[in-house]
Amino acid sequence: MNFDFSDxxxxxxxxxxxFMSKEVTRSLVxxxxxxxxxxxxxxxxxxxxxxxxMMLPENCGGxxxxxxxxxxxxxxxxxxxxxxxxxxxxxxxxxxxxxSADEAAQQLWLxxxxxxxxSTFAAPLDGQTGELPCFDGQRLxxxxxxxxxxxxxxxAVVLARDAHxxxxxxxxxLDASVSRTAxxxxxxxxPCSRLDxxxxxxxxxxxxxxxxxxxxxxxxxVFSAFEQLGAADGALAMAVAYARERRAFGRPIxxxxxxxxxxxxxxTLNEMARVHCYYAAWxxxxxxxxxGCAAAAARIAATDALSYAAQENIQTHGGMxxxxxxxxxxxxxxxxxxxxxxxxxxxWSEALVRSLEQTAGE
Amino acid sequence: MDFKDxxxxxxxxxxxRAWLEANAERKQRVDELYGRGLxxxxxxxxxxxxxACKAHAGFGAITWDKALGGLGGTPxxxxxxxxxxxxxxxxxxxxxxSLGMVIPALAxxxxxAQRARFVEPALYGRELWCQLLSEPDAGSDLGMVRTRAERxxxxxxxWLLKGQKVWTTYAQFADFGMVLARTDPDKPKFxxxxxxxxxxxxxxxxxxxxxxxxxxxxxxxxFLNEVFVPDTxxxxxxxxxxxxxMTALMSERLSIGGVIPPGLWQRGLALMREAPxxxxxxAIEDGRMRERxxxxxxxxxxxxxxxxxxxxxxGRGEAPGPELSVAKIVGARTLQDFAYLAFxxxxxxxxxxxxxxxxxxxxxxxxxxxxxxxxxAGGTDEIVKNSVGERVLGLPGEPRTDKGIPFRELS
Ligand SMILES: Cc1cc2nc3c(=O)[nH]c(=O)nc-3n(C[C@H](O)[C@H](O)[C@H](O)COP(=O)(O)OP(=O)(O)OC[C@H]3O[C@@H](n4cnc5c(N)ncnc54)[C@H](O)[C@@H]3O)c2cc1C
Numbered sequence: 001m002n003f004d005f006s007d008x009x010x011x012x013x014x015x016x017x018x019f020m021s022k023e024v025t026r027s028l029v030x031x032x033x034x035x036x037x038x039x040x041x042x043x044x045x046x047x048x049x050x051x052x053x054m055m056l057p058e059n060c061g062g063x064x065x066x067x068x069x070x071x072x073x074x075x076x077x078x079x080x081x082x083x084x085x086x087x088x089x090x091x092x093x094x095x096x097x098x099x100s101a102d103e104a105a106q107q108l109w110l111x112x113x114x115x116x117x118x119s120t121f122a123a124p125l126d127g128q129t130g131e132l133p134c135f136d137g138q139r140l141x142x143x144x145x146x147x148x149x150x151x152x153x154x155x156a157v158v159l160a161r162d163a164h165x166x167x168x169x170x171x172x173x174l175d176a177s178v179s180r181t182a183x184x185x186x187x188x189x190x191p192c193s194r195l196d197x198x199x200x201x202x203x204x205x206x207x208x209x210x211x212x213x214x215x216x217x218x219x220x221x222v223f224s225a226f227e228q229l230g231a232a233d234g235a236l237a238m239a240v241a242y243a244r245e246r247r248a249f250g251r252p253i254x255x256x257x258x259x260x261x262x263x264x265x266x267x268t269l270n271e272m273a274r275v276h277c278y279y280a281a282w283x284x285x286x287x288x289x290x291x292g293c294a295a296a297a298a299r300i301a302a303t304d305a306l307s308y309a310a311q312e313n314i315q316t317h318g319g320m321x322x323x324x325x326x327x328x329x330x331x332x333x334x335x336x337x338x339x340x341x342x343x344x345x346x347x348w349s350e351a352l353v354r355s356l357e358q359t360a361g362e
Numbered sequence: 363m364d365f366k367d368x369x370x371x372x373x374x375x376x377x378x379r380a381w382l383e384a385n386a387e388r389k390q391r392v393d394e395l396y397g398r399g400l401x402x403x404x405x406x407x408x409x410x411x412x413x414a415c416k417a418h419a420g421f422g423a424i425t426w427d428k429a430l431g432g433l434g435g436t437p438x439x440x441x442x443x444x445x446x447x448x449x450x451x452x453x454x455x456x457x458x459x460s461l462g463m464v465i466p467a468l469a470x471x472x473x474x475a476q477r478a479r480f481v482e483p484a485l486y487g488r489e490l491w492c493q494l495l496s497e498p499d500a501g502s503d504l505g506m507v508r509t510r511a512e513r514x515x516x517x518x519x520x521w522l523l524k525g526q527k528v529w530t531t532y533a534q535f536a537d538f539g540m541v542l543a544r545t546d547p548d549k550p551k552f553x554x555x556x557x558x559x560x561x562x563x564x565x566x567x568x569x570x571x572x573x574x575x576x577x578x579x580x581x582x583x584x585f586l587n588e589v590f591v592p593d594t595x596x597x598x599x600x601x602x603x604x605x606x607x608m609t610a611l612m613s614e615r616l617s618i619g620g621v622i623p624p625g626l627w628q629r630g631l632a633l634m635r636e637a638p639x640x641x642x643x644x645a646i647e648d649g650r651m652r653e654r655x656x657x658x659x660x661x662x663x664x665x666x667x668x669x670x671x672x673x674x675x676x677g678r679g680e681a682p683g684p685e686l687s688v689a690k691i692v693g694a695r696t697l698q699d700f701a702y703l704a705f706x707x708x709x710x711x712x713x714x715x716x717x718x719x720x721x722x723x724x725x726x727x728x729x730x731x732x733x734x735x736x737x738x739a740g741g742t743d744e745i746v747k748n749s750v751g752e753r754v755l756g757l758p759g760e761p762r763t764d765k766g767i768p769f770r771e772l773s
Contacts, residue, residue, distance in 0.1 A: 126709035128638050146710055184717040186727075192713055248503040250763040250772065258744035311698065314575070314734050318501050318742060319529040322575050322735050329575035332734065336705050337713045344706030346650045350640055 003278065009068055016076040019049065024082045026234075026327050032083035032188040036151045039084045043152075046073075046084065047116035054090055055098065060106055061114025067219075067285040071226045071277070078230025081189050081330055085118040088149035091223040092121035092216055096157040096169060099215040100207035109155060109171055122147045122195055123159035123169075123213055125220065126343035133197050135160040135170050135204065140197040148341070150174075150193030151182055158202065159209060167209040172202035187337035189330075221295040221342055222280040225302035228338050229277050232270045232302070235309040235331040239263055239316040246318075259316060266309045273301035293359065296352035303339045303348075310335035365670070367442070374439050378446040381419055386450040392625035393725040396451040402578065406490065406535045408453035413487030422485045423461055430469055430477070431485050437676045441669065448624040456532055460484045460491035464540045467610035468559070471598035480538070480559075492536035492562070494527040494584055495607065501529075502745050504542075505551040505604070505764075506772070509586060511543035511558060520592040521545075523560065526585050529739075533569045533582040536562050540610070541586070542603050547770040554769055555603030558595050565589070576731040611740070621693035622666070623729070626700060627659040637707040645707055654703055661696040665689055684754040691743050694736040701730035 005013070024042050031038035046052070054070040056062035070090055077086055094113050097106050113119060122144035124130040133142030140160060147156070155173045162168045174180070177200040183192045205212070240263055243254030253259045280298035283291040310331035314321035321328040339345065367375055382388075397408060416422045417431075424440040426432020433439070465484050469477055483489040500506040509525025523543055533539060539560050546554035560567060566589035571579035598606040634646035634655060645651045668689055672682035704726045705712045708719075716724035737743050751757045764772055 124710065128709050146713070183713075184715040185713050186715055187713065190713060247499075248501070249760070256744070256760070258747060262744075307702070311734065315737055315743065318738055319496065319581075322738060324573035324575060324577060332575065336702070336730070339702075340705050340709055340712050343709055346645075346648060346706060347640075349650060350648070 003282070005068060005072070005278075009072060012065075012069055013072045013076065015049065016051075016073055017079070019046065020076045020080045020082060024077075024080050024084070026080050026330060029081045029083045029188050029330055032191065036182055036191055039082070040152065042082070043084050043086075043118065044116055046086070051086065052090070052116050053114045055094060056110050056114050057098075057106070060110035067222075068281050070223060071281040071284075074223045074226035075230035075233075075277075078227035078232075079234040081231060081234065081327075081334055083189050083191065085120070085149040085152050087190075087220065087223060087227065088120040088153060089113055089118045091220050092125075092148065093119040093153075093155075093157045095216045095219045096121050096212055097171075097205070099212045099219075100169065100205045102206045105171060105203065105205050112155065117154045118149060118152045120147055120149050120153035120156045121158075121216065122150070122156050123216075125217060125341060127217070127347050128343070132159055132161045132167070135162050135168060135202060137163060137204075138201065140170060140172055140200040140202045142197055144195045144197075146183065146192050147195050148190060148192055150195050151180055151191060156195070157205070158197075159213065160202075162204075167213075169205040169207060169209045169212055170202040171205060172197075172200050175200065177201075185337065186333040187330075189334045190337045190341060217342055218291060218295045219284060221299040221348070222277070222284050224338060224342060225273070225277050225280065225295075225298035228302035228306040228335075229270065229273050231331060231334055231338070232266070232273065232306040232309040235306070235313040235328075236263065236266050236270060238327065238331075239266065239309075239313045242317055242320075253316070262312055262316065266305075266312055269301075269305040269308055273298070273305040276301040290359075292355035293352060296348045296355060299342065299348045300345055300352065303345055306331075306335045307339060371438060371442060374435075375442050375446060378421070378443050381421070382446055382450050385415060385419070386447075386452055389449055389451055391722065392623075393629060393722040394451060395721055395725060396453050398721055398724070402580070403535065405454055406456045406532070409456035410487040410490065412453050413455075413457050413485075417486045422487075426466075426485075430481050436673075438673045441673060445624070456490060456535065457484070457487065459493050459531060460489075463610040463613050464491040464493055466613040467540070467557075467606050468597055470609050471557070471602070471606045473594075475594070476559075476597065489537040490532060490535055492530050492533045492539045493610065494530055494533070494539045494541040494560075496529045497526060498528050502742055504607070505555075506769075507542050507544055507555060509541065509543045510547075511541075511545045511556060511591075514590070518590065518592070520590055521558065521596070523558065523566075523586040523589040523591060526583065528583050529572070529581045530569075530584050531581045531739075533562065533584050534571050534579075538562060539567075539584070540597065542607050544769065545603075546601055548768050549601065550766055551764055551769045551772060552604045554601055555607070556600050557597040557603040557606040558591050559597060560586070560589055560591055560595070564591075574731070575734065576727070621689060622662050622696065623725075626662045626696075627655065630655050630658045630700065630703060633704055633707045637709070651707075654699075658696070658700060658703070661692055661699075665693055665696070684750075687746060687750055687754065690736065690740070691746055694733045694743070697729045697736070698733035701726055701733060705730075 023045055028038060050063055050065055051073055053062050054065045055067055097109055131145055133140050133144055153174055157169055157171050160168055160170050177198050179196040181194045183194055185192055243259050244252055246253050276298040280294040283294040313331055314328045317326060317328050320326050420433050421443055423432040424435040424443055425437055428434040465481055497507055511521040511523050514520050539562055541558045541560055542555055544554055545556040566587040568585040570583045572581055572583055573579050634651050635644050637645040639645035639648040672686050675682045716727050752759050
């Protein structure tokens with residue numbers, strides 16, 4: 001057995017962590033609250049480190065970095081709440097193209113991702129049905145109501161309704177025929193836009209849209225779980241640092257079991273989430289049949305971990321934690337947005353139990 | 363045991379309802395909010411006007427003695443009024459601190475002149491108060507207040523206040539503030555404190571709003587830069603400040619109710635009926651949701667019942683049981699869980715703010731942030747639990763290093 005990342009992967013993680021703590025930091029997400037383009041320079045720099053080629057086949061610009069590396073990127077991005085389009089680009093739209101197995105489309109679009117362009121996936125990701133734009137075989141008309149990083153993406157894979165009323169996936173450049181409206185959101189880490197298509201030229205992916213959507217959600221669950229895990233660690237680190245420093249009744253507050261046990265509980269949830277995340281990363285990289293269970297379990301554990309870490313980080317900071325200027329609020333907001341992006345916790349525990357039943361039945 | 367209004371209670375309820383029908387608009391939905399889009403200053407103005415309106419009708423301070431201008435009513439009547447008011451669109455109450463904490467403490471410990479001057483204007487919404495207790499280094503450990511009050515040496519009969527307060531709710535709108543300050547640093551920490559009131563517009567008082575997690579600014583930093591207060595602005599004896607402060611904080615704890623907004627489990631149920639669950643069924647058909655609804659009911663109803671016990675005790679002239687001290691913890695946690703539930707049910711759409719999602723969502727946002735603040739304000743969860751362990755259960759106290767030691771020797 002070997003349940004760990006390789007030495008090269010650990011080195012990559014170190015490099016990513018250094019990059020995030022120097023070039024990104026949590027000040028970037030504060031800038032992103034008012035300026036949707038705040039992350040662009042950092043995204044380019046990350047691309048130069050090879051991040052934008054992760055999971056791409058070599059004939060589309062890939063360099064052999066795979067799913068495990070992308071998971072590490074996610075974790076390090078989460079730690080500093082990086083407002084970068086890695087999830088929309090690599091975790092969603094690239095995955096849609098990969099799962100579709102439409103090679104012509106892959107050759108056309110994936111090299112643009114490898115070259116550093118941001119893209120997105122316009123589809124309801126929370127398992128619920130939403131309004132879809134219509135595709136007449138050549139052009140796209142209508143609206144995708146909530147699109148992650150819709151403002152910075154240059155192209156998108158879009159879930160649409162075809163002339164026969166069925167669902168299909170199409171790819172299109174987000175050119176002048178698309179009107180983008182930034183939506184007011186709480187969490188600047190996951191900015192969303194509404195996209196209105198006015199006869200936008202698009203090509204159909206040859207694939208089963210429903211199957212691809214499910215596959216994308218499952219993989220995104222793993223990446224998002226790693227991101228939540230990183231954020232939960234980040235929130236815990238903040239709380240621990242404060243608990244060492246802040247004094248009440250003549251002692252650091254971390255000396256009191258009310259705080260000490262609380263932070264040990266946060267740590268426990270984070271560590272449980274970590275092993276589920278790692279397991280899911282393995283299942284994804286190995287294309288193992290366990291992926292269904294593992295992705296859902298990672299998703300649930302990481303959602304719970306971040307939710308608790310964020311809420312207790314505020315609590316540990318007392319009045320300070322309730323201010324705009326402390327970063328506690330950034331974690332608190334990201335905890336909720338990341339908990340619902342792919343659908344609420346109950347959807348994933350249902351998915352988990354269904355996978356368990358299937359596994360047991362075989 | 364029964365939960366029906368007694369004949370006088372029913373009569374009082376009818377009276378409240380009739381008055382509210384004539385003076386306010388009934389809510390169309392339980393989560394409807396008064397004055398959508400109003401700024402904070404406007405909301406405080408609206409609260410002043412509503413307080414005046416209530417006071418003129420005799421509902422301004424139901425449990426206060428008649429001598430103070432109150433109705434001389436029971437806590438039960440107070441709750442009946444609040445239950446009824448909860449069904450109407452009224453401004454968010456800016457007078458909770460003024461009437462629930464400061465004025466009761468001033469009435470108990472202040473001079474006749476102070477009572478004569480301040481009780482009525484607060485009751486009628488003309489003067490808003492804030493409470494200047496917490497400091498950057500004195501929150502849970504409030505006894506560590508460093509703001510100094512020094513006797514004037516220039517012949518004036520009064521004091522100079524120097525220091526910084528923080529987290530002061532509504533200081534930017536308040537007319538007066540009650541200040542806890544250190545008058546004698548040679549005494550142990552709780553024994554050298556004295557209470558004063560300051561005119562928030564006096565020279566040397568500087569208020570800086572603090573932006574909160576939600577983006578609004580309800581609380582403030584308040585700098586007291588050599589603010590002169592005549593000795594007549596002292597509340598209670600010199601070095602009796604801790605006692606005055608405790609009266610204020612205990613009045614808050616006794617001002618029962620208002621923790622849980624009305625109709626919360628009904629709202630949870632409505633959300634579950636609207637939201638899609640699995641395979642085309644509504645969320646309410648999912649066992650996980652049914653479990654969460656059960657919990658929501660248990661907590662909200664449990665709090666209501668706890669309050670009913672306390673009201674029964676108070677109605678008999680007895681003290682309410684110590685269990686009431688956990689109500690704030692349960693309340694805050696219930697509200698936080700409710701907000702999380704609402705997010706889960708709304709799915710991806712809930713990444714967007716109420717600017718787009720409308721009124722009922724802004725209510726969820728308020729609870730989401732409000733609950734996190736409630737777990738801290740007025741004694742944190744941890745401090746409340748310590749106090750339950752020590753005062754209620756009689757467990758040994760935490761090691762204390764400050765007993766009997768002069769304040770100036772403490773770090
Ligand atoms: C929304 C809001 C409104 C407020 N309004 C007012 C107001 O109008 N006027 C006013 O004076 N103040 C106000 N406050 C301040 C409030 O009373 C303090 O924030 C609170 O008492 C905690 O103090 P602190 O912020 O200094 O936190 P700290 O005391 O520094 O506490 C930090 C953490 O340490 C924990 N801790 C401390 N001591 C112990 C211990 N012995 N055992 C275990 N854990 C411990 C706390 O529980 C907390 O989790 C308000 C606060 C909020 C959030």
